[in-house]
Amino acid sequence: MSGAEVIGLISGIIGIVDVIIKVYGAAKDATGLPSSFRVVVRRLPLIKDTLETAAGGLDETESEVYFAALKGVLEACGEKADALEKIFRRVMVDQDATRAERYAAAVRTLGKGRKVEDLMDGVLGDLQTLSASCAVRAATRTQLRSLVEESKNISEKGLEDKQSPFIGNYGTGPQSIHTGNGDQNVNIGSGAQFNGNFTGPFTFSSPANC
Template sequence: MDDDMASDVIESVGDTTTALQEVEKSYSECKETEDLPNAFCKVLQRVDLVKRTLQYFSSHVSEHEHDKEFWEEAKANMDRCEQRAKNVQVLFRKVVPARNKSRLERYRETAKTLGGIEENKVETLMVGLLGDVKSLAGTCVVELEGPMAEAVENIQIEELSKELSKAIEELIDLPPSLSEVASENSINNWSRGTQNINTGRGTQNNNTSNGQQYIGQSQTFGHNLDQSAKK
């Protein structure tokens, strides 16, 4: 075993977990916020799965011997995983709290600062994280030479991989939380309320109840027509 590389990997697991724990602290605030893209809360729901997989990986490597090739692959995975986790951490720290500047505007600026909008959308980062830890879990498969414990461990890995794959698919199916180009008229409604929007110059009249609505700059009703006819 390469002790230095193994130490680096274990340290990276700890740093990644710490970053994700800070993200979890945003849960209540994110839950109460209605002007955030839904992707933030969906990502938050997958943080625990990433942490559980990292914990599983950490327990596995403490109980099994591995060669240099294993640790090289694990380090490459953890380097990506840690960076993505820290980027998610920055997004939640910069975007979720209420401030004067709109959350969507802060989201766009922060994603650009992290290296680009496309690769730093919150759901894209989490898809990458889930893929990284899924690869780590895959390296934990043990050779079945007899002990039933090894068979049980491989079943656990298979179940974990299925859960990770499902989470990845669900996030991929989400509508993009941020576009490359900011719309001149960016209109978002992340809550359930009625949204009435007029981005032009014309009159806007909205009726969200059950009553009748009569609209017009000049209106003539049947009674008035009768009066005109008599004259």
């Protein structure tokens, strides 16, 4: 196994990452997607940076033993990235089924039951292994560790602040809630009820099955 072959494997994963970014970006909207999709998409640019940094920081004077050890890691990483791409393709295309339904079907058939967050965690684990390899220059290893940690730290923080507030009631039977002073209107029959003083627009939709 040579440095050039390792770079080839890394380039292949970068290509898959680019496809996922394009598939998500080409979609008309992300309505109905589990929040984990947005987390994955936010991580992808840093994943790409990590891979590019690794490819540019290989120490080709090192023993082929180190490169051979990376082969299995990168092949496993590529398989996870490929599974992510297939899930994104199946979920993002326009079809009659809801995205939640398509996601469930894709997980069952493509990812061996692994969800997007599990696949992404696996990719980050593989990159962490890459960042510790002696086949990568010492200075580059430091950069890689920093990038991997930065990618791990990207989560739902910041996403929820941008989402519209919602009020939901699920299940059967009456619900009576009163936490302070004021009127309370209770409906124990059929029909919708929405009372109060509000500012700004409200949007009503069914909850996603995810």
